[in-house]
Amino acid sequence: GIQVEQSPPDLILQEGANSTLRCNFSDSVNNLQWFHQNPWGQLINLFYIPSGTKQNGRLSATTVATERYSLLYISSSQTTDSGVYFCAVGPGDYKLSFGAGTTVTVRA
Amino acid sequence: GAGVSQSPSNKVTEKGKDVELRCDPISGHTALYWYRQSLGQGLEFLIYFQGNSAPDKSGLPSDRFSAERTGGSVSTLTIQRTQQEDSAVYLCASSLLGRTNEKLFFGSGTQLSVL
DSSP: OOOOOEEOOOEOOOOOOOEEEEEEEOOOSSSEEEEOOOOOOEEEEEEOOSEEEEEETEEEEEEEEEEEEEEEESSOOOGOOOOEEEEEESSSSOOOOEEOOOEEEEEO | OOEEEEOOOOEETTTOEEEEEEEETTTTTOOEEEEETTTTTTTEEEEEETTTEEEOTTTTOSTEEHHHHHHHHEEEEOOOSOOGGGGGEEEEESSOOOOOOOOOEEEEOEEEEEE
């Protein structure tokens, strides 16, 4: 299957700071999604972004499919942004391969 | 329903017992997925349903694991003769048609602990 590497594994931020999370993948993909898992375990879909750039409030994401990476930007971080961010990719069918995640802690 | 519902939220069982985990997808979603998340790990694909059919069971870790879906809605994941390595969070997700460009919506998961 497709290998997914996320970096950094852990990130500690002061409230109000900006950050960038990275996802590298080993093969061509037609499906790429970013998820946020909150401290209670709930997984929320943030973006479907196999290519291009999207923005949703303080979050934005960019995928450069030809270079096999995606970036998730968090601006003006808030404590509610804490949790684990997962990148998941797939070749074009239903099966997604998940990275190990980036654990983000935002301190007040 | 408004979201994907899973039950129970927590299950503690003894090694060797059978367990059933339930998933109720978003109403109208034809595609349903089971994933497993071990402590500190990413998600591992288990099985995919399109309607009541499971075209891909390749992620099931052993023949002790089985799943079914009835009425194109509720799904049950059954683990027979549980082992300690089965301890994990079992997550269910659904999507509208199972197409590539669809977002997955996850339930809150079932935390399974095998003693």
